[in-house]
Amino acid sequence: MNLVVNGDAEAGPGGTAEPVHSVTGWRIAEGAPALIGYDVGQGYPSVSDPGPAPRGKRFFAGGNAPRTALVQDVDLPAVGPTGRGPVDAGRVRFTVSAWLGGYATQEDGARLSVEFRDATGTPVALAVLGPVTAGERLARTGLFERSATAALPPGARTARVLLVLTRAGSGQSNDGYADAISLTLSADKGKP
Amino acid sequence: MKLNRRDLLRAAATAGALGVAWPLAGGLSPAQAVEAAEELGASYDPAPFTLGVASGDPTPTGVVLWTRLAPEPLAAEQQLPEVVEVRWVVAEDRDLRRVVARGTAPASATLGHSVHVSVDGLQAGQRYWYAFSALGRRSRLGRTRTAPVGPVSKVRFASANCQAFHGGYYAAHRGIAREDLDFVVHLGDYIYEGGPVTGPRGNGTAEDFSLGDYRRRHALYKGDPSLREAHAAHPWFLTWDDHEVVNDYSSAGGGAPFLQRRAAAYQAWYENMPHRDGSDATLPDPQIHRVRRWGDLLELTVLDLRSYRSAQNLPDGTILGARQKEWLKQGIDRAPDAWHCWVNSIMLSQLRGRPGGGFMFTDQWDGFLSERKDVLTHAHRSGLEDLVVITGDWHSAFIDDIRPDFDDTSSPVIGTEFTSHSISSNAYSPAWNAANGPRMGAANPHLQYFEGNRYGYDLYEVTPERWSTHLRVIGDLRDPVSPVSTLTTFHVDRGTVGAYEDRATKNSPAQYRRD
Numbered sequence: 046m047n048l049v050v051n052g053d054a055e056a057g058p059g060g061t062a063e064p065v066h067s068v069t070g071w072r073i074a075e076g077a078p079a080l081i082g083y084d085v086g087q088g089y090p091s092v093s094d095p096g097p098a099p100r101g102k103r104f105f106a107g108g109n110a111p112r113t114a115l116v117q118d119v120d121l122p123a124v125g126p127t128g129r130g131p132v133d134a135g136r137v138r139f140t141v142s143a144w145l146g147g148y149a150t151q152e153d154g155a156r157l158s159v160e161f162r163d164a165t166g167t168p169v170a171l172a173v174l175g176p177v178t179a180g181e182r183l184a185r186t187g188l189f190e191r192s193a194t195a196a197l198p199p200g201a202r203t204a205r206v207l208l209v210l211t212r213a214g215s216g217q218s219n220d221g222y223a224d225a226i227s228l229t230l231s232a233d234k235g236k237p
Numbered sequence: 238m239k240l241n242r243r244d245l246l247r248a249a250a251t252a253g254a255l256g257v258a259w260p261l262a263g264g265l266s267p268a269q270a271v272e273a274a275e276e277l278g279a280s281y282d283p284a285p286f287t288l289g290v291a292s293g294d295p296t297p298t299g300v301v302l303w304t305r306l307a308p309e310p311l312a313a314e315q316q317l318p319e320v321v322e323v324r325w326v327v328a329e330d331r332d333l334r335r336v337v338a339r340g341t342a343p344a345s346a347t348l349g350h351s352v353h354v355s356v357d358g359l360q361a362g363q364r365y366w367y368a369f370s371a372l373g374r375r376s377r378l379g380r381t382r383t384a385p386v387g388p389v390s391k392v393r394f395a396s397a398n399c400q401a402f403h404g405g406y407y408a409a410h411r412g413i414a415r416e417d418l419d420f421v422v423h424l425g426d427y428i429y430e431g432g433p434v435t436g437p438r439g440n441g442t443a444e445d446f447s448l449g450d451y452r453r454r455h456a457l458y459k460g461d462p463s464l465r466e467a468h469a470a471h472p473w474f475l476t477w478d479d480h481e482v483v484n485d486y487s488s489a490g491g492g493a494p495f496l497q498r499r500a501a502a503y504q505a506w507y508e509n510m511p512h513r514d515g516s517d518a519t520l521p522d523p524q525i526h527r528v529r530r531w532g533d534l535l536e537l538t539v540l541d542l543r544s545y546r547s548a549q550n551l552p553d554g555t556i557l558g559a560r561q562k563e564w565l566k567q568g569i570d571r572a573p574d575a576w577h578c579w580v581n582s583i584m585l586s587q588l589r590g591r592p593g594g595g596f597m598f599t600d601q602w603d604g605f606l607s608e609r610k611d612v613l614t615h616a617h618r619s620g621l622e623d624l625v626v627i628t629g630d631w632h633s634a635f636i637d638d639i640r641p642d643f644d645d646t647s648s649p650v651i652g653t654e655f656t657s658h659s660i661s662s663n664a665y666s667p668a669w670n671a672a673n674g675p676r677m678g679a680a681n682p683h684l685q686y687f688e689g690n691r692y693g694y695d696l697y698e699v700t701p702e703r704w705s706t707h708l709r710v711i712g713d714l715r716d717p718v719s720p721v722s723t724l725t726t727f728h729v730d731r732g733t734v735g736a737y738e739d740r741a742t743k744n745s746p747a748q749y750r751r752d
Contacts (some may be wrong), residue, residue: 180494196346
């Protein structure tokens, strides 16, 4: 189960290139996010550009601010096969994945990080994805998958998800793009 | 396996170095890199606690304890399980018998097998000892202290900055470790990210870009036993400057390749520092700026002059960023009756190179004129008194009067800035200092003192009546046990503005004195 709410940018206001004032499931920590439809055109990623499949109708973008940041705090499950008991026994793994990208040769970018914290708020694990450079995109407009998986340390209780969309240089449009953001836990059956 | 001397020299030649291989040069195995580091005077604690222990951010009820498991300190990743359980203990005695807190913490490969333990429930103003154990081994003993509350008759602390490994041995940190201190402040340039470097302790060309690169760099620096000793002896407060990432950087408008690099550098910094992150922060972007109090005597305002700055020399440029600037101004408005010390990585005071000339460096506050004037004018209008700013970066000692408008000598003096010698990063030549000290003095009426021929740290003794800054200097960068002496001492009396030099050291060598 994906623990990130609205990681696919499908819920709430949006659909155009205009920034929105609220994003379902997320707190706008900085900037002016836009949830852009793949059908908007104007050079934004379309259904035919690289991206997740299926990709729904919309993706996250940085809007018109040089730096846009969205935050989501996640309570990790208290019970179940990935609940506190298995976590504290060292038998749970996490996987963070996202599709991150930008526009053509520009170095606008998107970075997703997930900081896992213990009950006191101290970081105990970290996953950082992206930003995907223009070189890594081969100068193609679009989104590209990045993921990380690791053991969830005993004592982990919450996760803070941070999506940062950045504009390189001057200009108006912040063309850091993200979609299909996911955090999942799995019971670790043993050593891989 | 011992490193074959011929292989070592071959690697040195490959790296373009002279004499001894640079430990971070390509082509060396982690074990060979350690051998090369040892050739340059490095040594490491027994595995897995090779990098030692540290404590930081003391409050009246707690402190952050740090260690990092690194059996192969100069490897980018450790051959360890993904998560290793680390035990920790805090006690009132050095034998760890009167235990007041203990627990376990996970060391995750995703954070370089580092551990940050936020210990709470301690007594204010008390000394404690601590240690870690993992994988059947125990770390060295660390000593720390909590902040006091209420009336405080004295605080004694030191500041360190600019510690290029290649620049020389850390005799200054050895001195800091041996001082009777409440805490240490690091003002930044804890590491240098590389590129061609040359100095008394090695020549290298490797430059850091990836997380693994920066991890290895931090591990090389912690190979100096005096740095580990200073961390184990006292709790530290920390800020950073540019070389924790790359020279003179601003993140404004940075593209994806730079932001990848910055994230790697920031993460490695966190992994290797006794830093307590702000609750509103999220790694890999730690939150540095904070206010801490040492009883009723000292308010310490730690500034971050790197994370949120704009480009230099813009009419509306910012070195603090809008949020930190607002936070600082609100702090000024609420300031208690105490000494106010701003922990400031890079020079606040104006510095022209010669009369009628331009600013020497606009990477410092001179590149953010409007913001400096705004903040200092706000401090003046708010009636902030007893302001002392402690600064690093310059590799030389300066003492300046702080004025809201440095070009207007009728502008009131509202505080003093002490810019400290470096631990080991190279200063200008004695000839340059001799020629330019008087020029800078003539060009900057607020400049009171300049000395650039020495290395060391500043030691601050603060009472309700007087602030004293002792310029502690070493004799020789090439000597790891070079003795420390006091070059001179300046005082600021409470309730007055302006520093004055202690009579006993007024004839000490300097390249400029105003009086």
